[in-house]
Amino acid sequence: MNEYDRELLNEFVIESSELLESVEETLLGIDSNNPLDPEAINEIFRAVHSVKGTSGFFGLDVIGSLSHIMENVLGEMREGKLAPNPDLIDLLLSSNDRLRSLVADPAASHGQDVSASVAALEVWMGGPSKAAPAAPPAAEAAATPRAANCEEGDFVVTQEFVDDLKRHGQLFYRLDLGTQADIRGKKRTISKFFTHLGAVGKVIHCNPRLEHLETVAEGTDEPFKVWLTSVLDPVLAPMGLALDAARITHMPVDELLGDKAPEAAAEVVEEVAPPKPSVVPAPAEIKRSVGSGASDSLRVKTSLLDRLMQMAGELVLARNRLLRRLGGETDRIDGLGSILSELNGITSDMQEQIMQTRLQPLGSIFGRFSRVVHDLSKKLGKSVRLETIGGDVELDKALLEGLADPLTHMVRNSIDHGLEGPEGREKSGKPPQGIVTIRAYHEGGMVNIDVEDDGRGIDVEKIRVAAIRKGLLSSEQASRTSDSDVLNLIFRPGFSTAAKVTDVSGRGVGMDVVRTNIEKLGGVVEATTKLGEGSKMSIKLPLTLAIVTSLIVEVEGQRFALPQVGLESVVRLRPDEVPARIERIRDLDVLRYRDRLLPIVRLTDVLGMERTFVDYDTGERRVDRRGRLSDRREDLVESDENKRNSGSDRRRALTNVLRILVLRIGRNSYGLVVDTIVENEEIVVKPLSHYLKDCQCFSGATILGDGTIAMILDPVNIAQAANLTFSELGADGSDESAAEKLNALKERVPLIHFTNGGPETFALPLAQVSRVENIPKTEIQRVGHKEYINYRGQALPLVRLHDHLDVGMSMEEPEEVKIIIPNLGGDPAGIVTNQVIDAREVNLNVDESTIRGQGLIGSAILDDEIVLVVDTYGLMESAGIPVANPREGVLAGRRALVVDDTLFMRRVTERYLSNAGMSVEVASNGTEAWEMLHEGDFDVVVTDLRMPKLDGAGLLAKVRGAESMSKLPVIALADEGMADGSFDAYAQKLDRPELISALIEVLDHAQERAA
């Protein structure tokens, strides 16, 4: 059997089970002496017929033969030839049970013997039916319905006919039409309509015949059927035939085979509607409304719902993030507040609605209780009526399934123990028929289900005595204990007051099992009673019970549940893979993951749990005191060392594999390191008690399959607790992944790399270069000690590096030199170089301690070679070339705080400002800056945007939020395109003129404001 067939068969099982369930409901309805409803009989007749037809399709002969004889009996009943009576109904019920069990496992049905059931039913038919019971269903199908449905003009589908259709690629259609509705009502005549049909296909048969149709009076809508062959595709047929699609039934040619008459085949197609082979099975399929209580609905795959649930969860995460990010901006942007609250509402509603798709009405299990009542009342000789109220109250599917058994037991218990026999009831003046009521309703955020009887009630004193006898209570305790507490002892294991053990409810399992089951579902059950008037068992279930698929993980022997929502993947690294996949960038450990770099943290660290390891030598478990993943002391080089060590680390080797959960928060992801991944489990989320409201890392608790409790991890709050910062996007909404941001944190700086002919090589940030010109040596002119070139009609002074820096010089100057013209505002001077090696982006790690001097920022390693990074400004200064902005004077004496996470940038910016006469302090991130702002009195803040801990935007938000600093100007050092208008001013990194004019602007502006 291929995958497709299996799927079809699966649908057959589901569909048939539903159909047969409705058969039972209807049969039980007949039972209650209701007047026989022909429509109801017809409905179950068709249900059984449908099961029979499809079983033939799958060659399920046993199911076919049982359903066949049931169908025949029902047919007789429908036609009034057979009057329903209790024995017959019982027989049909038990046959239906048999049929249901066969259908539940069609593969196993082949070996089953149903001859007894068949024979018993045949008795009612007055002897064997015309078709042999064991005959293949296909043959029966031909025999029965044809007689029932086709009064005249039948025709036979032959093999030849089918082959012919196939050969010509023709399809077979049945049209169900009305003379008025489809023809005359549309201003067509019968004959013209048939002419039209003839043009698009070939009419095989018409019932009633055409001649008859033409005699039907205008205005009367006489139904008729037409069988038609055509090359029209089913999709195009409605258009081609100019008919409503609902009128047209496509009958796959293959199903016409076997001796099936078209009518029978049509029935199969109509009622079971197996997906046509050319069509991908649709995830949702229209479910026929069968029987009472069932409502119009779609059948949707659970996996689809689960996916929807997941996405709703993600949406909620994204919404939360958005609210956090924009919550403070509502005053600044008109209408933002209402948009956010609308988004908030819609998202919550949607999540709730999607959760509700898992909900099913309780009514769907009420049906089985009618059966319990029917069977039991008969067995016990009690007359019982079952009343169900609140069948439309909905519960989670999983809850509902778990509830069926305990409820059944409670109903049994009510009938067996609760209700008196007919004489008993008469004596106490009650109507002979006892009533068991199942009532479901919502109350106080819980779903309540009561099972109530109007029987004799429970004698609390008897229970009290029994409890003492069984040693559950001392006699002193018993006298102290309240009636309601005593009554609820019936839920204790081994407690039964039934005078004798009946085979009905005294089966060794008692109310304690009921209680255990209900409690497993997170509910409580309680009994109340009034002696002589009846008793009531009340179940309370949480309404918001949410079932979440989660990954169970373990750290330090303790288990945690991580909801699948938000889990992107699990990465397992062998020790030898660790060096290649994990690297340290500043104070973050990062994981290389699908071309991205994700920050990673250990769950133990976030939760403040002590980490242990097993000592290789002693086998003892010891506390692991090695640096945490967030340890800040190591720099890049050291951590390289570290990584190499860890590969051969014995401890690591023992732990073996590093397991990292990749978690997604909105668009960002991070890795969470755990010890063990245990399994996937569907967990029931229980809210945290208020005692634990400070435990932000958990969103709830759950009871695992083994009874232990696991906390449910909250990825968003864990990221917060771990201080992970994903640099925020600018308001332009540029789409940057977390990895790109992390890369940016490494501060890749484009450098121009050049030599002056000596042993050293030099570098200059590209942002400080405005142009590079090729100048023939001969064009250099000397005036005194100074050299010039004629550049754009002006004399441009030249600077040679060896004149001002302690570096070697070129022995032999090339014929053509490269003049670097720095970007210092105007064109004050050119730097003479022999050769520009290249211009490229590098991760700059400036080492300021080793090589430092006037005109140099420091040195860096480029391709294993030391390059000297030139400080243009210092160079010009030492060459005596004025570069100051004429208005720079206003900056003198002003205090600036420079915030940048890279040393290089800090130094350059610091120097720019101090050269302009400002007094400068530096901070390496927003958090540090925030502290310094409280200590010192600053006139302006110049900050980088991308920084760990607290980024530029975060710092700005804090400054703006503080009353004392609301007027403090903040300038952002941004790369191009990052200016979003929230800062007072922007300047490109390393661009002195831009920064100086920005400073002049904001400080002047601030002065004006102050004035």
Add this chain to the structure above:
Amino acid sequence: MSTVQFVTFDVNESKYGIDILRVREVLKQVKCSPVPGAHPAIVGLMNLRGQVVTVIDLSQRLDAQSMAHERNTCLILKTDEELERQDLLEQVSGRIGADPVGLLVDDMGEVISVDRVDLEDPPAQMSEQERALVENVVMLDNTLLTQISLDRVLDLSQ
């Protein structure tokens, strides 16, 4: 009602009691799953027949210096809701809310009946801090029984 019944127990070698109406059941050998990062008095969470119960170490609440030792006797309290259902809420003092909670104690004592008139205010020599957690005291034959104030003991923000 002129008498009140106390479930008594020992914590840190002193005798304490709580109103028997508050006690749902007493469990021995309880197993808790710890909750990392929770208040130090919270021992963990316990699975009580499908219900998640927060277990609080009473000795830690009464004396933060107390050394943890192997206690595993746990008094499960009735929540306000449960008492309400049984129409008993009005008869007990103190409100603890709807979350199921258990108290870890050293040793269980017996149930004793005390005449309400014998209940006294906490003695003056008790520190302000101790007094805050005490509802009443009763002189028994030769020991002092302290009735703890559940709502304050369970208010972990204090």
